[in-house]
Ligand SMILES: NC(=O)C1=CN([C@@H]2O[C@H](COP(=O)(O)OP(=O)(O)OC[C@H]3O[C@@H](n4cnc5c(N)ncnc54)[C@H](OP(=O)(O)O)[C@@H]3O)[C@@H](O)[C@H]2O)C=CC1
């Protein structure tokens with residue numbers, strides 16, 4: 266098996282620290298590949314290459330950048346089955362989810378190909394006679410991108426595409442646990458850049474541990490901005506390092522997302538939205554619904570229907586055609602999920618379904634989706650992000666209590682409501698303290714052309730995705746010209 270190398274200044278180079286084995290969580294005897302493990306020196310070389318490339322790349326026409334991004338989007342579309350299968354094999358989400366995520370990455374590249382042509386500014390009359398003022402946007406320079414394991418191609422895509430579209434250069438450090446999809450994406454981007462004769466170093470990939478490669482990106486003065494998705498703890502570290510040296514930063518850090526189910530909800534819609542939002546993609550989504558806040562009049566029927574639905578859900582090998590939910594990503598995350606199941610029981614919540622490890626034909630990290638009932642919003646299982654297939658039902662009297670409980674959290678990424686009342690839906694959309702609100706839809710699963718991000722402890726900085734991404738990846742310049 267050929268090692269997968271780092272991409273620095275247009276060359277594929279072996280990692281200074283050897284390689285890391287990428288293990289299939291559905292079958293630990295299956296090694297997906299060996300991926301380069303970079304050093305601080307390699308991160309610095311990549312940053313230097315990106316800094317050198319910036320002058321030329323930032324002066325390319327939008328057409329050149331459009332063509333690169335369009336080409337990447339096209340190849341991802343054509344290869345979605347192959348790359349989606351790789352994604353499912355390394356991360357454990359189902360093959361359908363892997364293909365869907367790959368297609369989403371393709372759509373993101375195509376969207377930002379279009380955005381290169383729409384980078385408009387303003388022309389204003391000055392308040393002084395004979396003076397013209399303009400407001401334009403310019404790229405920042407080298408952008409450091411640090412990404413997590415749970416969306417191994419979509420999250421790199423939604424950071425790389427706008428960064429390159431607006432004329433920045435990039436150093437990407439993907440999660441060490443699942444570098445395969447990011448490597449496949451890097452290989453496509455590299456070829457697309459070379460096809461238009463772009464300078465070496467516009468896009469660099471340095472795989473390796475966050476504490477080494479990630480930290481080197483955070484500390485380097487030539488990195489103008491850092492976009493990060495991952496845990497709250499690492500996010501705080503990113504913020505501290507960037508503030509210290511005056512770099513721009515953006516953080517996306519998870520949630521404890523509420524899904525409110527009111528008495529007047531359509532039961533089938535509510536059950537589907539909750540099961541999908543809480544348990545699909547093995548619950549490993551920062552937008553997952555981990556708190557199901559259910560009003561008293563529908564509570565018992567809802568719980569019974571969710572349990573029935575879960576009985577029909579098959580947990581299994583990510584690549585098996587009949588699998589609905591794949592394995593947990595690794596042994597550490599599985600241990601964390603099981604620990605929270607034990608914590609929930611000890612806190613007095615009742616396990617209405619699942620929570621047990623499962624054995625399958627292959628040796629993987631299989632866990633039954635766990636549904637707690639009788640939970641309160643003060644329990645640790647209701648306050649801390651578990652990041653696995655574990656959700657709790659919190660019973661409330663009415664809509665007012667549901668809204669109060671939904672907002673009683675340190676996070677604010679997404680929030681959902683299932684109701685047939687337009688009044689309740691409108692009120693919730695206005696008053697939910699979250700960056701994204703869903704009505705009669707799962708809290709997870711978002712469009713690629715509109716802003717993504719949250720409030721409170723979930724996010725920091727301008728939104729990602731859609732045309733709002735321009736806020737992070739460009740800086741504004743005002744000019745005054747006397748006529
Ligand atoms: N909001 C979200 O989308 C996500 C939230 N999470 C949350 O985070 C928890 C832990 O997951 P985990 O993957 O460990 O999250 P981390 O925050 O550790 O990882 C996210 C990224 O940051 C990198 N990183 C780690 N340490 C540093 C550092 N000192 N400097 C710079 N970069 C660093 C990681 O590198 P590497 O891992 O390669 O060493 C990875 O690329 C999960 O259980 C979940 O609660 C996790 C993933 C996504």
Ligand SMILES: O=C(O)CCC(=O)C(=O)O
Nearest residue numbers: 549550551552709710711
């Ligand atoms: O729900 C989604 O579609 C996106 C979720 C996500 O980006 C995340 O979990 O990190």
